[in-house]
Amino acid sequence: MSGRSNCSVILFFLSWSLLAHAQESSTSRGDQQRFANERINEAVNTTTLFASQDVLATGQFAKRRIDQPDTRYSMVRAPFEKRFADPEDRWQPYVYGSGALLRVSSGATRPREAEGQDDFSTSKLFSLATGGGMYLRISDELKLAASVAVAYSYLQNSYDFNNTFSQEVLLPDDGLFYNWNLQVLTYSPTIRALYEDWWGESLVNATFAYSQLFNDSVASSSPVISIDSASGVLWMRTSATQPIGLEAFSAPVALRPFFQWSNISGKAADGLNLVNLFEIGADVVLNFQEKFLVFSQMHWGGSYVTGDSFEGYHIGFGGKF
Numbered sequence: 001m002s003g004r005s006n007c008s009v010i011l012f013f014l015s016w017s018l019l020a021h022a023q024e025s026s027t028s029r030g031d032q033q034r035f036a037n038e039r040i041n042e043a044v045n046t047t048t049l050f051a052s053q054d055v056l057a058t059g060q061f062a063k064r065r066i067d068q069p070d071t072r073y074s075m076v077r078a079p080f081e082k083r084f085a086d087p088e089d090r091w092q093p094y095v096y097g098s099g100a101l102l103r104v105s106s107g108a109t110r111p112r113e114a115e116g117q118d119d120f121s122t123s124k125l126f127s128l129a130t131g132g133g134m135y136l137r138i139s140d141e142l143k144l145a146a147s148v149a150v151a152y153s154y155l156q157n158s159y160d161f162n163n164t165f166s167q168e169v170l171l172p173d174d175g176l177f178y179n180w181n182l183q184v185l186t187y188s189p190t191i192r193a194l195y196e197d198w199w200g201e202s203l204v205n206a207t208f209a210y211s212q213l214f215n216d217s218v219a220s221s222s223p224v225i226s227i228d229s230a231s232g233v234l235w236m237r238t239s240a241t242q243p244i245g246l247e248a249f250s251a252p253v254a255l256r257p258f259f260q261w262s263n264i265s266g267k268a269a270d271g272l273n274l275v276n277l278f279e280i281g282a283d284v285v286l287n288f289q290e291k292f293l294v295f296s297q298m299h300w301g302g303s304y305v306t307g308d309s310f311e312g313y314h315i316g317f318g319g320k321f
Contacts, residue, residue: 061312
């Protein structure tokens with residue numbers, strides 16, 4: 001997971017948390033507003049969990065809910081990085097950018113006494129990020145990196161009031177807690193340690209990193225929807241690239257299995273009720289002796305992602321110029 005992928009998403013309180021809260025107690029609109037803002041702040045930056053690699057990727061994920069329909073996520077993300085130095089240089093500045101689309105769908109089970117169907121909520125996110133940093137080459141095997149990125153995210157929510165309970169209790173707050181749009185800026189400093197060395201015929205890579213994510217809303221269609229929160233992401237990734245004795249497009253083919261562990265803290269962890277996330281997968285790697293199109297390397301792969309009541313998959317494509 002790349003801590004620089006700073007999309008912000010506010011999702012499941014729209015579908016089940018707020019409805020469950022309204023069913024459990026009769027609250028004033030002031031209490032409902034405080035509850036909604038709390039759930040928003042808790043859920044921010046959850047798409048950071050889904051951006052595992054700096055490659056063009058798509059993925060499908062689901063969060064299991066007790067007594068409520070699952071929350072489902074669909075995402076597409078396209079990042080890039082450009083270094084302004086040779087691999088042997090001690091200091092290696094770089095710039096970074098990414099674009100992402102996310103769709104989150106969820107539902108809220110209607111009370112037994114209500115007539116109609118379950119409510120349905122859809123949140124759509126568009127995000128652009130840019131930033132820069134510096135690699136410090138300690139040795140042939142070890143690099144340190146520090147960077148800062150800024151992301152702009154636009155989030156729009158659509159909520160369907162499909163039963164008599166939500167039409168009577170929740171519909172009066174349409175445009176406040178439901179059916180709104182929000183613009184967010186996310187600032188994220190990141191530090192990384194990167195190891196790379198040959199172990200026999202295998203090229204072994206390991207990355208250890210931490211990102212701190214700060215979020216501030218800059219515009220909202222609702223006077224009660226806002227964000228001012230912070231989350232942390234600590235992650236470790238290991239991989240080993242092993243030649244398999246085959247060729248394609250006049251390039252040797254290698255297999256690169258990988259494993260990643262991520263630890264989420266702050267509001268993002270509270271929002272998803274998710275602390276530890278695990279990913280396992282593999283890439284097929286082609287290293288070209290002469291450039292193929294514009295690439296010196298191309299790789300394709302997929303992975304399985306799991307955590308507390310959470311699972312999904314990535315499919316990605318990447319390359320080096």
